[in-house]
Amino acid sequence: MSAALPTLAQVRDAAARIAPHARVTPVLRSAALDELAGAELHFKCENLQRGGAFKFRGACNAVWSLSDEEAARGVVTHSSGNHGNALALAAATRGIQAHVVVPEGAVQAKLDAIARAVGIVHRCARTQAAREAMCAQVQAQTGAALVHPYADARVMAGQGTIALELLKQVPQLDALITPVGGGGLAAGVAIAAHALRSDLALFGAEPAGADDAARSLAAGARVTSVVPDTLCDGLRALVGEPNLEALRAHRVEVVTVSDAETIAAMRLLWSELKQVVEVSSATVLAAVLKARARFAGRRVGLVLTGGNVDLDALPW
Amino acid sequence: MSAALPTLAQVRDAAARIAPHARVTPVLRSAALDELAGAELHFKCENLQRGGAFKFRGACNAVWSLSDEEAARGVVTHSSGNHGNALALAAATRGIQAHVVVPEGAVQAKLDAIARAVGIVHRCARTQAAREAMCAQVQAQTGAALVHPYADARVMAGQGTIALELLKQVPQLDALITPVGGGGLAAGVAIAAHALRSDLALFGAEPAGADDAARSLAAGARVTSVVPDTLCDGLRALVGEPNLEALRAHRVEVVTVSDAETIAAMRLLWSELKQVVEVSSATVLAAVLKARARFAGRRVGLVLTGGNVDLDALPW
Numbered sequence: 001m002s003a004a005l006p007t008l009a010q011v012r013d014a015a016a017r018i019a020p021h022a023r024v025t026p027v028l029r030s031a032a033l034d035e036l037a038g039a040e041l042h043f044k045c046e047n048l049q050r051g052g053a054f055k056f057r058g059a060c061n062a063v064w065s066l067s068d069e070e071a072a073r074g075v076v077t078h079s080s081g082n083h084g085n086a087l088a089l090a091a092a093t094r095g096i097q098a099h100v101v102v103p104e105g106a107v108q109a110k111l112d113a114i115a116r117a118v119g120i121v122h123r124c125a126r127t128q129a130a131r132e133a134m135c136a137q138v139q140a141q142t143g144a145a146l147v148h149p150y151a152d153a154r155v156m157a158g159q160g161t162i163a164l165e166l167l168k169q170v171p172q173l174d175a176l177i178t179p180v181g182g183g184g185l186a187a188g189v190a191i192a193a194h195a196l197r198s199d200l201a202l203f204g205a206e207p208a209g210a211d212d213a214a215r216s217l218a219a220g221a222r223v224t225s226v227v228p229d230t231l232c233d234g235l236r237a238l239v240g241e242p243n244l245e246a247l248r249a250h251r252v253e254v255v256t257v258s259d260a261e262t263i264a265a266m267r268l269l270w271s272e273l274k275q276v277v278e279v280s281s282a283t284v285l286a287a288v289l290k291a292r293a294r295f296a297g298r299r300v301g302l303v304l305t306g307g308n309v310d311l312d313a314l315p316w
Numbered sequence: 317m318s319a320a321l322p323t324l325a326q327v328r329d330a331a332a333r334i335a336p337h338a339r340v341t342p343v344l345r346s347a348a349l350d351e352l353a354g355a356e357l358h359f360k361c362e363n364l365q366r367g368g369a370f371k372f373r374g375a376c377n378a379v380w381s382l383s384d385e386e387a388a389r390g391v392v393t394h395s396s397g398n399h400g401n402a403l404a405l406a407a408a409t410r411g412i413q414a415h416v417v418v419p420e421g422a423v424q425a426k427l428d429a430i431a432r433a434v435g436i437v438h439r440c441a442r443t444q445a446a447r448e449a450m451c452a453q454v455q456a457q458t459g460a461a462l463v464h465p466y467a468d469a470r471v472m473a474g475q476g477t478i479a480l481e482l483l484k485q486v487p488q489l490d491a492l493i494t495p496v497g498g499g500g501l502a503a504g505v506a507i508a509a510h511a512l513r514s515d516l517a518l519f520g521a522e523p524a525g526a527d528d529a530a531r532s533l534a535a536g537a538r539v540t541s542v543v544p545d546t547l548c549d550g551l552r553a554l555v556g557e558p559n560l561e562a563l564r565a566h567r568v569e570v571v572t573v574s575d576a577e578t579i580a581a582m583r584l585l586w587s588e589l590k591q592v593v594e595v596s597s598a599t600v601l602a603a604v605l606k607a608r609a610r611f612a613g614r615r616v617g618l619v620l621t622g623g624n625v626d627l628d629a630l631p632w
Contacts, residue, residue, distance in 0.1 A: 026344075
């Protein structure tokens with residue numbers, strides 16, 4: 001296991017570090033959705049996390065892991081929105097500056113949130129290369145510490161605290177599913193969940209239009225040729241190298257879902273669970289309903305990752 | 317105090333009676349909404365109650381208060397939707413039949429929910445007189461027991477369980493606000509809340525287009541001339557006679573809000589609290605933001621009454 005991946009001890013440290021700032025999010029259920037899935041579904045509502053997404057956990061852990069000297073020079077990241085907002089909020093808890101590189105195509109509600117959290121926004125083109133180049137430029141100019149949105153052990157450890165919390169709230173889970181974008185959440189959760197419960201079946205949900213993790217696991221090597229084409233704005237990043245290693249080591253099975261399947265699932269989460277969740281979040285329910293046989297009769301934890309949507313541009 | 321109003325003991329009995337069937341709903345908070353209101357807002361999420369609305373509490377208490385002989389003949393009610401759905405669900409928990417008289421203009425999502433809960437729907441005209449006539453007809457034909465949506469001590473006692481729960485979850489509340497329609501919720505909550513905490517400031521939120529409770533309290537007598545004209549489909553009923561008596565006895569202050577103010581508040585609840593709530597629910601936040609000085613600096617409990625909305629017909 002690479003040093004770039006966190007251990008259970010580091011996830012536990014992260015939980016203690018973020019406890020004064022992050023929320024313990026509730027787990028909600030719906031009889032109608034259980035019936036539809038033929039399974040017992042436990043939804044971990046990270047749309048109710050500070051900043052409206054799970055990203056606050058990883059960002060907060062990273063910000064509070066810095067030395068005072070490092071922190072004084074601020075932090076920088078690139079993000080389609082939620083991680084940027086989370087880093088700005090986390091930086092504010094420590095009274096330091098956050099720079100956020102945002103690619104074109106980000107959701108307006110997320111940009112507004114970053115501005116509200118007093119982060120400095122730097123725009124760039126959609127590509128991974130453009131994000132990284134702009135990040136490097138800000139780093140060179142300011143000396144800010146890079147807090148990568150997913151390929152960072154501190155960030156993965158923070159996201160992994162979701163597994164600690166969920167397994168305390170619902171100890172008898174049989175399976176657990178998270179969306180897969182860059183893989184910070186999927187890796188952190190896999191590491192923490194398996195360390196506590198090695199028998200737990202782990203799944204990832206990925207948009208068919210950004211299925212690089214599924215392809216990479218199938219190919220046995222990281223596939224970087226995928227050009228993301230999905231409405232799931234939070235899942236367009238390519239899976240990171242250490243993240244992929246964690247998914248492989250923990251035998252995370254990735255289920256791919258079409259945007260149409262995800263939008264139908266999003267509508268169900270709004271109408272039945274009464275939760276405002278963003279489209280990326282709905283991939284997990286779409287996957288459970290699609291790969292029905294994998295989940296039928298089991299107790300399944302589903303991580304609803306965020307709720308920052310543009311209410312004037314709903315996808316149905 | 318009229319015998320038509322429940323006592324704290326009856327509210328406590330109701331809590332025990334419905335406990336096997338109803339959910340203990342969570343209380344959610346939002347830093348952004350606190351800041352907007354200049355107050356500490358605690359949202360009691362009855363949109364997450366079984367059936368998607370608080371109405372299940374009162375209906376369930378009424379159904380399980382019947383003798384076996386009464387129950388065998390079924391139950392009947394009139395309702396613009398949520399109470400009808402709740403009664404059908406409650407009847408199902410006891411294996412008995414529910415008849416629901418639904419006036420024209422009800423939200424389709426609520427009609428669908430009644431059908432799903434296997435209630436028998438009877439349509440009628442919008443007026444109070446038409447509702448009551450159709451109800452009487454069904455009663456005459458079937459011998460079903462009437463479970464009035466609000467002017468019924470068993471129903472008020474059931475709704476009052478919200479106050480018991482909320483004051484256990486947030487003991488230090490200074491004020492409490494519910495929407496006012498027929499007044500079943502407002503009366504039940506006022507009775508239970510004041511019995512436990514006589515110093516609590518009690519408020520009601522009423523649409524300006526259905527402000528019969530505000531007018532009745534001002535006039536010192538029940539005003540029945542109001543023809544409801546509001547988007548708040550759950551708040552079109554005239555306040556009941558015993559309900560009004562309870563509001564008066566407990567000095568509930570009614571704040572009226574325009575539909576535009578309510579829609580703006582609904583949007584805030586969706587975007588900031590991440591909760592799918594129906595328009596009637598949003599009157600409470602609209603009232604807190606409008607009558608700002610009444611609530612500023614206080615710990616306020618707000619009852620979000622339901623989340624059954626038509627996602628294809630959002631009011632913004």
